[in-house]
Amino acid sequence: MTISVAQSVINYILSTSFLVKGTTIIYDFIGGEPLLKINLISEIMDYAVNEMKKSNLGLKFKIRITTNGILYNNSKVQSFIQKYHDHLIISISIDGTKKKNDLNRVFKNGKGSYDSIISNVYLWHSQFPFIGTRMTISHDDIPFVYESVKHLISLGIKKIDVNPVLENVWQEGDEVIYEEQLMNIADYIIDNDLYFDKELDLTCFDEYIGKPLGKKDMINPCGSMFLSVDSLGRFYTCMRFAKYSLRSKKPRIIGDIHNGIDKNKLRPLYALDLQSLYTSECFFCEVATGCKWCPAENYDSSSTGTIYERSVATCNMHKARVRAKNYYWNKIYQKNKWIE
């Protein structure tokens, strides 16, 4: 992206009332690897801050960056962090143990990235102690989930989102291994009394998951608040609708910096509710809450190019998570019932 495109984007956002109706704008930089372009990010944010002040809209802002962590200790990156620390939400993607991390996160020469980022993880954690990490898992990663979560906890990371990919990569039996891995995590946390630590937040054991749908679950949890823009200034509701993210479908562009947003193309995302999206099997599923889905993955996997065909590739993985979560809470209850 050029600075000129970025400036046009900011000008468009600040002059478009329905986009800035809230009081906080979150500038989310995703790559590739965003820290490769720290000078550009810095220039964009300096411009954005200046324009927000000039606009007199009373806007606050946050800057969100998800990085692989390799350049985290770079002096320019650190200068940027110093300048915008109070506005920054930086996450380093680390997938757990060296073995697990190096399965997916490798340099061009095939060498894993773990050894290059581990010291940066400590630096990051000292600068942003309350920010967690997302652990994305695919078929090959499942046997390492327990060891990886344990490792992340040992690094001091307290908020961990174990997240099976939504794509249809799963094989028969994966859910059995996944369930075992999550139960091992449950045992580790409970046997070591880590669950008393209020800051420890493992989303895989959210109490909310695994219940029938209620009224509050009916709305689309995604896609209604984001404006994504690619390097050429084309708008999407999420970068997962951009060409490079999609496997087989055409990019779903909702406008560009020259013509603005076509609001008609936002309507399906804003109106999307579960009654319209779900088949009866999903709608009446007894463990439906917390079962993740994504409009863009729906679109990419659909038979007719619609966001309204619910992808169910993670159904068995979700059910495994629900069983492990039930085990977790029952085990805590059994352990503490004498206290009550």
Added chain:
Amino acid sequence: MVQYLVILLDDTSVSYCHCNNPYKEHRLISLDDLRNGILYAMKENLMIQFVYPDYDLPEEYKEKIESIDHHNIVSSLYFDKLMFEESDVVVFQDWSSVSNYDFEPGKAYVIKTTKTDLFDRYCSLKEILGKVDRLNVVITDVEKFTDGDFESYKKVLSELSAEIEKLYVAGKSPQLNLLTDRMMLSEMNNCGAGETNITLAPNGKFYVCPAFYYENEADSVGDLDKGLDIKNKQLYRLDHAPICRHCDAWQCKRCIWLNRKTTLEVNTPSHEQCVIAHLERNASRELLNSIRKHGTFLPEQDEIEKIDYLDPFDKRADWQ
């Protein structure tokens, strides 16, 4: 549940809806496909609507068509007088031949128009309404409506409404889709493409509606050999339409093709389609109230409620 089969007899068959037919070259459906299409309709209990080209069909086609109960949709330019008398729906592609046309009761007429032409020429509809039983006005550039156009459309509906009121008071009861449909309905009554009706094209394949064929021949939903195969068919139903199922503009075409064209989803209408439908709904409300001032009228119908919005999408927070 599918109830109607629309059979396009030729690539140049008249377009009777929001889309325009881009085909200029004749391609008559094969006699085999026609025969099999009729057979399919018989086996699936479907009522057939034949859509004609301008030219005279071969005798063997006419014979085959007459072998089954059906409706005929023809162009106002169709020249076969005998067949023309048999027609149920006559379609005007534009206003060029409307003024000199000899309208008669017993048929339904469709006038396709751009918004600009409608705003310029709607006064001529007043005279036609005195002659016909039913008139459908179909706007072909719905997606181009601006806020100014909505105001103009409101004025057009108001004037036509006054004319219809006069005719009803005088004992006539012409139907104009834009104004009288809503006051006679008690539930959604939309186009039904992909749900209650499907289209058989001259290539022997099924389509959700003629517009899907005109736009992309590869967009078929089955054929006569393998049968109908509509993927995500639930999305054509009202219960899977997140905006429409909260709406009471029951006369709205809810055009699936326009939906996909403007919002990329068959189950989601554009702002323009919603506002147009609500201007019609509100004008119908006024018309119903006005006619009722003259005496009992449609006593079985409830009043149409007064509402404070033109696009139900704007009220989505109330749905939760």
